[in-house]
Amino acid sequence: KAGVTQTPRYLIKTRGQQVTLSCSPISGHRSVSWYQQTPGQGLQFLFEYFSETQRNKGNFPGRFSGRQFSNSRSEMNVSTLELGDSALYLCASSLGTSDTEQFFGPGTRLTVL
Amino acid sequence: QQQVKQSPQSLIVQKGGISIINCAYENTAFDYFPWYQQFPGKGPALLIAIRPDVSEKKEGRFTISFNKSAKQFSLHIMDSQPGDSATYFCAASPPLVFGKGTRLSVIA
Numbered sequence: 001k002a003g004v005t006q007t008p009r010y011l012i013k014t015r016g017q018q019v020t021l022s023c024s025p026i027s028g029h030r031s032v033s034w035y036q037q038t039p040g041q042g043l044q045f046l047f048e049y050f051s052e053t054q055r056n057k058g059n060f061p062g063r064f065s066g067r068q069f070s071n072s073r074s075e076m077n078v079s080t081l082e083l084g085d086s087a088l089y090l091c092a093s094s095l096g097t098s099d100t101e102q103f104f105g106p107g108t109r110l111t112v113l
Numbered sequence: 114q115q116q117v118k119q120s121p122q123s124l125i126v127q128k129g130g131i132s133i134i135n136c137a138y139e140n141t142a143f144d145y146f147p148w149y150q151q152f153p154g155k156g157p158a159l160l161i162a163i164r165p166d167v168s169e170k171k172e173g174r175f176t177i178s179f180n181k182s183a184k185q186f187s188l189h190i191m192d193s194q195p196g197d198s199a200t201y202f203c204a205a206s207p208p209l210v211f212g213k214g215t216r217l218s219v220i221a
Contacts, residue, residue: 004156033208033209035211041213042202042211042212042213043202043211043214044211045208045209045211056207056208090156092156092209101147101159101162102159102209103158103159104149104156104157104158105156106154106155106156107156
C-alpha cells in the first residue's frame with residue numbers, strides 16, 4: 001500500500017511570491033490534514049479536509065488556504081510569502097474519524113528568502 | 114494557545130534505561146491521545162495511542178500512563194535503545210494538536 005506522497009519535497013521562494021504544495025493521501029483515506037513544523041513552534045495544525053470540505057481550521061492567517069479534490073488529493077496554497085513561512089509542511093491522511101491513525105508524508109521543505 | 118504542554122524538551126538516557134516524557138492538556142473534550150515518533154527527514158509516525166477510559170496501555174517497550182483527573186499523560190520507554198533516538202510528540206484530538214516535542218538521545 002503506497003504511503004502519503006508530497007510534492008515537491010523542497011522549494012525555495014522569495015518574499016511576496018505564492019506557493020502551492022500537493023499531497024496525495026493513502027488510497028481510501030478521505031481526510032487530509034496539513035501541518036506546519038518549525039523548530040520554535042513545533043507542529044501546528046493548519047486545516048483538515050474531509051470529502052472536499054474543510055472540516056477544521058487552525059489559527060493561521062488567510063494567506064494559508066487549501067482545497068481537496070474528489071479523489072481526496074489535496075493542495076495547500078500560501079500567498080504573499082513571508083520569511084516566517086519557512087518551514088516543513090506536512091500532510092497527513094486518515095480514514096477521517098477522531099481516533100483513527102493519521103499517516104504522515106515526508107513533508108515539503110519550504111525556504112523563503 | 115498551547116493546548117498540549119510537553120516536557121522535557123530534550124532527554125538523554127543511557128542504553129537500557131527508562132525514558133519518560135510527560136504531557137498535560139487543557140481541553141476536556143479531547144478523547145484520543147496518540148504519541149508520534151519522528152526521525153530526521155521523515156514525517157511523524159504513530160507509536161502508541163490511548164483513549165481516556167483506560168489508565169494504561171502497553172505495547173512492547175512503550176507504555177502510556179493516563180491520568181484523566183489531572184489531565185496528564187506520559188510515555189515510558191523501557192530498556193531504551195540507541196535506535197529509539199528520535200523526537201517524540203504527544204498529541205490530543207480532535208482536532209489533532211501536538212506538544213512541542215522531546216528530542217530523545219539514547220547513549221551507549
